[in-house]
Amino acid sequence: MCGIVAVHDPTGPDSALGERMLDRIGHRGPDGRGTRTVGPTWLGHARLSIVDLDHGAQPLPSDDGHWAVVNGEIYNHARLREVAPRDFRTDSDSEAALSAAISDDPDALGDLRGMYAFAVAHVDGDLVVARDPVGVKPLYWVRTGPATLFASEMRAFDAVHRPLVESFPPGHRWSPTTGLARFRELHVGGREIKDRDLALRLLRTTLETAVHRRMMADVPLGVFLSGGLDSSLVAALMARHADEVGGTVHSFAAGTAGSSDVVAARRVAEHLGLEHHERLYDADEVLAVLPDVVRSIESYEPSLVRSAVPNYLLAQETARTVKVVLTGEGADELFAGYSHHRDVAEADLRQELLDSVSGLHNLNLQRCDRVTMAHGLEARVPFLDRDVVDLAARLPISWRVPHRHGLEKALLREAFAGWLPDDVLWRPKEQFGEGSGTAEVMARRVADLVPDPDWAGERVAGLPAPRSREELAYQRMFAEGLAGVPAALLGRFADA
Incomplete structure (x- = not known):
């Protein structure tokens, strides 16, 4: 990297x-x-x-x-x-x-x-x-x-x-x-898999191979662990190959004290026998790093910033111990893991997911790359391995639909039954900014960022009209170091 x-x-x-x-x-x-x-x-x-x-x-x-x-x-x-x-x-x-x-x-x-x-x-x-x-x-x-x-x-x-x-x-x-x-299409196609048991076996073996590939290094490596499904599965698969990295897999979590992500990550690390590290922070630390975070991710999109803050602080902590880290990026786009996917008609969901994966390079992958590289840390994303992407595209869309009153990514959870404690395997998804407690901190302190109650109508030159006081604050930080970058590169979206 x-x-x-x-x-x-x-x-x-x-x-x-x-x-x-x-x-x-x-x-x-x-x-x-x-x-x-x-x-x-x-x-x-x-x-x-x-x-x-x-x-x-x-x-x-x-x-x-x-x-x-x-x-x-x-x-x-x-x-x-x-x-x-x-x-x-x-x-x-x-x-x-x-x-x-x-x-x-x-x-x-x-x-x-x-x-x-x-x-x-x-x-x-x-x-x-x-x-x-x-x-x-x-x-x-x-x-x-x-x-x-x-x-x-x-x-x-x-x-x-x-x-x-x-x-x-x-x-x-x-x-x-x-x-x-x-020189190569992202999705190469293939025959749809109609045997559910075969699909479950392929999910296990294909993801394990993808994780194993990404354990290639001549330096220590670890895993970002939020305690959610995606990162916990990556951690579990790494633990199976711990002997290839000296017998130790380091895991890293970040959040406010007592936040759900920190508690869940601690439980997963103990269950898998990982060497676990935590970065706990408070509201003052969040506000202090915000300008650095906005400049690092090269975006002012509020959802991206909220999730980037804990990632930035997590990367800072992680870089003290390892130089390579695996993450769970991409699973939600492949397996319909976001809340808004519940509102997409089944007939339209396949294209929605294809578009989501194709657009990751301007959104979540941008955040992942920047917050890690800001600290000289390499992030690897096994869910976006070519074979995993191709396999997901071959699964019937009905198996990936997040049913309105059920959990998202049910097929992925089913494939790894027994690999994690049930309360982790079937834990409902939280956005990283929410599970880490960062979103709550930022919601309480956003008025400090833009105290003027008459902010509506204020514009930062060259950028779209802000949708909130929070976004205006990030636009101001962004403009300090990246004024002039085309707004088309700075995508806006609902889920980060």
Whole structure:
């Protein structure tokens, strides 16, 4: 996990611009910094060392003059090495991305399994930029005159470029010669599974494989544990492979003292035999970190901010112990876990869920990436593994409908019966901001953020009219560091 910058300009790349951009995202890679000019492209990399600690520094070279900067992890890199038509110089998983980018095989990029955004440049002017199909890893770009700029975060770009910032589309590649093209669809389809027992078995084995893949690391790792279904299942699956990480799985929870998430997480950790850590905070601490949180997640959407605050404080605590953490992101979008899914007609729910997963890169995944990388911590999301996403799409939509008076994600709960205490397995969902007690704290103190009772009608230049005093407060914080970013990148939504 890292931060990357690329400045491509046929008239000559502006290295000073690249250095400024890399400076602004240095927090993403506290373990090293590397830059290189390769023909018309300047590459910059801020490294968080996870795999091949000694030889994985970037930009990473090939034997034929290509250089790569990669953000993310390629989980199947060992298998790709076995079939690649070239020798690898390092044990870094990033070299598999480099190999795929310069391969003559048109399907090579699609064979990468993991989360990634990368740029591979050659002195002859060739450049390949690509992003994983879900968009787990962030990538933004600016096209201005002859130059094309790329970076892991919006804050990297100079103020003059921010109005031109676009989200680089997941599952796409770009080169200066061929332009933008999709290399893999998010949903590949397949025959619907009609045998419920088979579906339950596949859910167990597919998710376990996804979790196991994401335990690949040369550094300690852990799990964010809210005590809800999704993170508890990830923790349970990690515990089955604890011997592969030295016999210990670290779990981390955050919230106000006595909040439901903290209590439930403690119970799950004890049941699974995890080494548990807690970050308890009060209202003053919440308000103190709000400006940093808004700047980190690059959004002022209230639901996103409320859930990001406990995540930010949790990541801060977690980074003291481990460098990699697994999370439960994506389960609600795959298995209809949000309250508003109850109001969607069954005939429309399948498309609703497909759209939700496709839009995660601009919402929850943005929050997840930013709050962890603000503290030099890598987050991995097993529910968004390619095989899990494909499996969920093959399940009859009637099995995923959250019945009006029943619990959401019933199929997922049924698949893992006996893996967790029943009161955890069948615990009703709470939004992270609610379960951690943060939403209640913020509701009580929101008046302190915007004390003027006549706030209605006030606008922050370049941003939509705020829907509440709370949102206005976050817009003000946002504008301090990210003024000019297009509002279209800052999605609004009901459930975070």
